[in-house]
Structure formats: structure tokens, C-alpha cells
Amino acid sequence: MLHSICLASSLHNNHFPPPKLNNVQTPTTTTYSVKSHNVGSGECRVYADFTPAKLYNVQTPTSQNPNTTLIYHFNSPFELKQAVAILIKTNKPLTLLPLPRVASICALTPNFPLAQQIFNYINYPEIPLWNTCLRNLAEGNNVIDAILLFHQMCSYNVMPDSFTCSFVLKACVHVLDIYYGRIVHGYIEKLGFQSNLVLINALLHLYGSCGAMADALQLFDKMPQRDIVSWNIMITLLAKKGDVDGAFELFSRMSERNLRSWTAMITGFVHCAKAKEAIRLFIEMEETGLKANEVTVVAVLAACADLGSLEFGRRIHEYSNKSGFRRNVHVCNTLIDMYIKCGCLEAAKSVFEEMKERTIVSWSAMIQGLAIHGQADEALELFNEMIKTGMKPNEVTFLGILHTCSHMGLINKGREFFASMSRDYKMSPQIEHYGCMVDLLSRAGLLEDAYELITNMHIKPNGVIWGSFLGGCRIQKNVEMAEEAMRHLGVLDPLNDGYYIIMSNIYAEAKRWEDAARVRKLMKDRGVKKTPGWSTITIAGETHEFVAGDDNHPQAEEIFKRWDKLLEQMRLKGYVPNTSVVLLDMEENKKEEYLYRHSEKLALVFGLMNTKSGETIRIMKNLRVCEDCHAAFKVISEIAKRDIVVRDRNRFHCFKDGFCSCKDYW
């Protein structure tokens, strides 16, 4: 696509050397159309308040000094246009313009054809001039123009130098253009720059980023010498591709590492969902005496967020403040995310409040955070506040706001935001936005509407869409609609255990045991294994993991005893076990026992036994919390006078005085 644009745009004007100015007809009106058979066209209009005297000061050519110079410093493409127009009007050559200045201004203009045209008046630009222009284009928002300019250079047979190659490669990385990257690679070989590590490293970066990992690896392998940057690039590329083992192997083989090497590897672990390894590596890095910078801090905080490890996150926060990173936007945004994912909404809020400058990421993270903590009103308020500051929402912001609506069952608001996205902000909804809407509608009981939305989507629905719909069917106890969803899921995501479990659950709740068993058999036949549920609780820096029915824990017996005592008190408060969540067909009392050994209950009792009275208990779970545990936790929060914060796969539940922050809608 890009190549055809480049070629098409460059065809209209590729004469080199460019024509001399005196070939150009100069009209006498105030609008100067620069038009000739070989120059291309453009319009230079002189505005009334710009007089030649104001704009430039041209020394009169004398016999001692035959070359005139323009000493006016224009600062924008607009002013450059004025200068050009005046030069044309006064019949002076455009070569009077200070060339480096023209190059950088040209690079700023979004109207590149005109820039090119001005550029073309300059006879035989020296290579640094091309390069400066390329650099400015590559660094600004005109990356495609940089590549276009390079294309033009090639068509003029201007020989690039190593700087040219470097700038073009940078532009290529920006737009993931491997085509021109390979052309530059050709020049690098032809011009003998193979030992220029800056260039070869840039090529590694480009190939890897464009998904040509084989090329990157081949190039890396045959490099006669590599520097630390080469290794760091390869580590980043491999980890981004998901090959965290390959990345770590390279990291281990490095004879010398700098802070960026460590940061790249820590980030790589986080990217590959290995947060524990990331933190371990960070500690190892600290032991070598290296001091983390902002980027490292961001990586480690992301790991804390994944693990929900508040203690370590707080420690990093302190370190970050001590190191003077308080005002770094990336750090603050990641802190917000970390505190949210560790269940400390208040701490997230205070980081947000203290920020002097906020980006769309800060706002979106905070809105999403309020949503998953069930604070819909505040999330919507924050959205409005954001709009008032003039910040424009993006796709992620809308995802957060739609999440808010779906978590709280705000049907009309959700519909309004969904419509507003495309109507007011000209954003076309992504599959994730549809996912939120399907979730919102189906959970609110509007299965027909959800179904209609799915069938009218402009994108092909994926497993997540039908999965949301299936989830809604379970809440609505609609077996037929669920079966329809399963028909799609059987094709779209046949190996995902969650869907079989939900379907089996739906049958079980309808007491259709044979059907439930049939689904479980189907699951088995297809080799799909149920993800075991686990819950963790961290006490004094140590994380304890529980799985359902766990009797291997050293304190198992005590936990069971304590539970039995607690159960008596719970029954007095009206707790009745909800055995319908057990999808197996077994005797009622067996079901109860099964229910009482859910991992989050074990973790909670363990927490009650091992923390001081009044202390908040924080539990993390890999699946969604079940209805019975939810009811039980409400009662326990009242009996034990404890705040209990549970992070499940989708959101937080904060139990306090017999109530949950989700208001029982989740």
C-alpha cells in the first residue's frame, strides 16, 4: 500500500537537477501560481500584511560579493511560503533561501508536494541537506514523506551515505516498511557499511519489528562483531515475539550487560506473562549494584500489577519517589494501574490526583479502574471531567466506559456511549467494544438485542463475543440461546475449557444432568482440560496458594476446623449454601462439602487465622468468583468485621459489613 502511494506521489515531479528559478513565469497578481511544464504546481499567495521588507533582507549583489544571501529566519512552512512568493514576485532566485533552514522547514510541512517543489529549486542539494530533511521527516509526523523523499533521492541517482541509511531505517521502523528497508540493506552492502553497527542494529530492529525474525536472526548470527545494542535489540525482539526462553538464553550469554539489557529482559518477562521471573531478575539486577531508571521501574511495576503484589509495588513506589521519578508520566500511569490491580483504588486515586500532567492513558486507566471496582458513578463523572479538560477519548477510554456500563447494568448509558463513539468521535468500534456491548445487553437480560447486535456486527464475531453471550445465557438461564452460542464456540474456540464448563453448568442448573454429562464427555473427547481454580493470599511477603479441595496445606486441618466454626455463625446469619453452582450430579451433602473446599474459601479462612484482627484480607483468584463464595464472603465480612478484597479474573469485589462493592451484579 505504502509503496504504491510513494510511487504515485513521486511521479508527478522527479526531475533532477531541478529547473532554475528564472525559467519560471512570474505572474503580476498577488496570487502566484508556480506552474510550468516541468515544475509541478502549487500556489503561493502573498498576504497583505507581509511586505518584503518585513520578511527578508537581501544584500544587494556587488562585484565583491556576487552571491546574495537571505538572512531572514522564517519559522513555519507558512512563512517559508511567503518568502518564496516574494522572491518570485521580486524576480529573485529561490537559491537565496538559506538551504538548511529550508530543509528543516520543508520537513515540517504536511503539504509535502509544495515542500518538495521548493526543495527542487535548490540546485544539487548536498547530501547532508537531504539527510537533515530526512531526519526531520522521520522524527516528525511525516514518516511516509521521509520514505517518499528517499524514493525521490533514488530516482535522482543521489547516492545515500550512512546517515541517509540510518534515517530511512528509522522511518521504516515507524511504519513497519520492510520494502524500503531491504533497499537500504542493499545500499549498506553495496557501499561497504557492513561493519557500521548503528546501521546493522537498525536493520535487526526493522526486520524483527516487521515480523521477519528469520532475517533478523540470520543477520545477527553472521555479524562479525556485535555490540551491547545488538544483543539488547535481539532480546527485545524475541520476547515480543513470545520466545522468552530464546530471549533469556541471549541475555545469559551476554558478556557485558547494561541497564537497558536488564530492563529489556525484565520487560520481556512481563510481556510473556512471567511476572515472577521479572521480579526475580529485578532483584538480581539490584544486587549487581545497578540502579533502576524510569523505564525499569515501569517494567517492574507492571509485574507487580500482574501478580497483584501490593507490598513489592509499594516498595517500588517509594524507590521511585526517592529517585525523583514522581513526575514521570509513564511511571505515574503504571503506578495507577498497579494500585488498581492490587485492589488499592484509593492509592491509585491519589497518584492520579497528584499528577501535574495527565495523558489519555492516565484518564483511561483511572476510568477502567473505577469500573472494575464497581464505582460506576465516579467513572462516568471522571469521563465528563476529562472531556471538560479538552482531552479527547480514544478507543481504550471507550472500552473503560463501556466496561463501567456493563459492570453496573447501565443499559441506556452504554448504548448512548456506544453510539457516541462513531457519531461524535468518528471511531469505528473494535471487536472489544462489541464484546462489552454484548456483555452488557446479554447480562441485563436483553438476549435478543445482544443476538441482533452480534449478527449485525461489521466484524466477524470471535470466540470472546459468543463467550460473553454464553455468559449472559447462564445468568438468564436460557438453555436454547446458550446452545446456539456453543455451536459457534465449537468452531471458533473449541479448546477453551471455560465455555464447556458454563454450558455444563447451565444444563446442571436446569437439572438436565444427562446433557451436562454429555458436554463434559465432549470436552474430554476433544482433549480439553478444566483449568484448576486457585486462589492466593500474601501474608508477610509470602504468597500462599490454594486449590479447590486442597488438603495438602500444612495448616489444612486447622483451616477446616476454623471453617466449621465459622459456618455455624454464618448459618445463624442466614447463610444457606447454594449447591446449584456445583455442576456434578451428586448427593446434596456431598455437594456442600465440595462447595466448602473452594479455593477462595480456604484462602480466606487461612487469612483470618494468620492476620491481625481488623486487617484487610486480599485474595486473588484465577477464575471468576462463584455465587456461593460471593454470598459466603458477604456474611463473613460482617461476622469477622473484616474488609475482604477479592480480585477475580474480571474485576474486584470488596466485601464490607455484609455487602459487596459490586452490588451483587457481576
Add this chain to the structure above:
DNA sequence: GTAGGGTTAG
């Protein structure tokens, strides 16, 4: 006159 690598919200 001009070059390189690691970062945030879903």
C-alpha cells in the same frame, strides 16, 4: 550540519 537499543491504559 546529520546516526542506534529498553516504558504506560484494553
